[in-house]
Amino acid sequence: MIVVTTPTGRIGSRLVTLLLERSSEVRVIVRDASQLDDAVRTRVEVVEGSHADPAVLDAALPGADALFWLVPPNPAAPSAEEHYLAFARAASAAIRRHRVGRVVGVTSAGHDFRKPAGVLSAAFAMDAELARSGAAYRALSLPFYMENLLGQADAIVRRGAFSLTFAADRPLAMVATRDIAERAADLLTDPTWHGQENLPLFSPDRLAPDAIARVMSEELERPVAYERIAMDDFAELLRSRGASGQAITDTIEMFAAQDAGIYDADWATAEIAPTDFRTWCREVLRPAVERTAATVGAK
Numbered sequence: 001m002i003v004v005t006t007p008t009g010r011i012g013s014r015l016v017t018l019l020l021e022r023s024s025e026v027r028v029i030v031r032d033a034s035q036l037d038d039a040v041r042t043r044v045e046v047v048e049g050s051h052a053d054p055a056v057l058d059a060a061l062p063g064a065d066a067l068f069w070l071v072p073p074n075p076a077a078p079s080a081e082e083h084y085l086a087f088a089r090a091a092s093a094a095i096r097r098h099r100v101g102r103v104v105g106v107t108s109a110g111h112d113f114r115k116p117a118g119v120l121s122a123a124f125a126m127d128a129e130l131a132r133s134g135a136a137y138r139a140l141s142l143p144f145y146m147e148n149l150l151g152q153a154d155a156i157v158r159r160g161a162f163s164l165t166f167a168a169d170r171p172l173a174m175v176a177t178r179d180i181a182e183r184a185a186d187l188l189t190d191p192t193w194h195g196q197e198n199l200p201l202f203s204p205d206r207l208a209p210d211a212i213a214r215v216m217s218e219e220l221e222r223p224v225a226y227e228r229i230a231m232d233d234f235a236e237l238l239r240s241r242g243a244s245g246q247a248i249t250d251t252i253e254m255f256a257a258q259d260a261g262i263y264d265a266d267w268a269t270a271e272i273a274p275t276d277f278r279t280w281c282r283e284v285l286r287p288a289v290e291r292t293a294a295t296v297g298a299k
C-alpha cells in the first residue's frame with residue numbers, strides 16, 4: 001500500500017495517476033474527497049483530513065509500505081519553519097508508530113547552503129525531522145519549478161514580459177513538476193532502496209532569465225522580455241498585501257539564496273530530468289498563455 005499526501009496538488013495528482021497506471025494500491029489523504037477526480041476516487045482508498053493531524057495520519061498509515069510526503073506551500077504562514085515543522089513532526093512520529101518502511105519527500109535543493117534561505121531552510125528542517133523517523137528516506141531535492149512561471153501568463157499576454165527578482169544573466173536551475181511525479185512514482189514502487197539520501201532532480205537546462213525570455217519568445221511566437229524586480233520593491237509588494245514581517249523575511253531570504261546560487265552545488269550530483277524548458281514551454285506554457293489571451297481578448 002502506497003499512501004499519498006496532496007493528491008489534488010500539481011505533483012500529487014500526477015503521481016496518483018502514474019501509480020494507478022502501474023496497478024499500485026493507493027490510499028490518499030485529502031482534506032475534501034469531492035476535490036478528487038471521479039476516475040481517481042473510485043480506485044483509491046480515501047482518508048479525509050489534513051496530513052498535519054496525527055489522528056488523520058493514524059487512520060492513513062496502518063499497513064503502508066511507502067509514503068509520499070509533501071507539505072503544502074503557505075506563503076502567508078506566520079513562520080515558514082513552524083509551518084513545515086508542524087507537518088513534519090506529526091509525520092515523523094506517525095511514521096515511527098506505524099513502522100512505514102520508505103518515505104519519499106518533496107523538498108528544496110541546496111541542503112549544503114550555509115546562509116539562511118527562508119522557506120528553503122524550513123524545508124531542510126522538515127527533512128531533518130523526517131530523517132529522525134528512522135524510515136528509509138529519499139528527499140527529492142528540487143530547484144525552481146517551471147510551473148512557477150504559469151502565474152506570469154497574464155503579464156506575458158498584456159505586457160510581453162515576465163518578472164522575477166533574479167539577476168538577468170545568472171543561470172537558474174529548474175525542473176518540471178511532471179518529472180518530479182515520475183521520479184516519485186519510480187521510488188515509491190521500488191522496494192529495494194534503503195538509507196536516507198538527498199536526491200536532486202534538475203532539468204537539462206542552465207538558462208538565465210534573459211535566456212528563458214528568448215526561449216519563451218520563440219515557443220510562444222510573441223515577444224517576451226525579462227524584467228527584474230528589485231528585492232525592496234518585492235518586499236513592499238508583499239507588505240501591501242498584508243504579509244507579516246516573518247513571512248516577508250522567509251520569502252526574501254529564499255529569493256536571495258536562489259540568486260546567490262543555492263542550487264549550484266547540487267549540479268554535480270543531480271539526476272537530469274527529461275523535460276527541458278523549451279519542451280515545457282511548448283507543451284505547458286503555450287496552452288496556458290493561449291487560454292489567457294483568449295480570456296483577455298488579446299492576440
Ligand SMILES: NC(=O)c1ccc[n+]([C@@H]2O[C@H](COP(=O)([O-])OP(=O)(O)OC[C@H]3O[C@@H](n4cnc5c(N)ncnc54)[C@H](OP(=O)(O)O)[C@@H]3O)[C@@H](O)[C@H]2O)c1
Nearest residue numbers: 006008009010011031050051071072107108142143144145
Ligand atoms: N515552487 C517551487 O519552485 C518549489 C521548489 C522546490 C520545492 N517546492 C516544494 O513543493 C511543494 C509544493 O508542491 P505542489 O506545487 O505540487 O503543491 P500544490 O500544487 O500547491 O498542492 C498542494 C496541495 O496541498 C493541499 N493543501 C493545502 N493546504 C493544506 C493543508 N493545510 N492541509 C492539507 N493539505 C493542504 C491542497 O489540496 P486541497 O486544497 O485539495 O486540500 C493542494 O492540492 C512545497 O512543499 C514546496 O516547498 C517548491
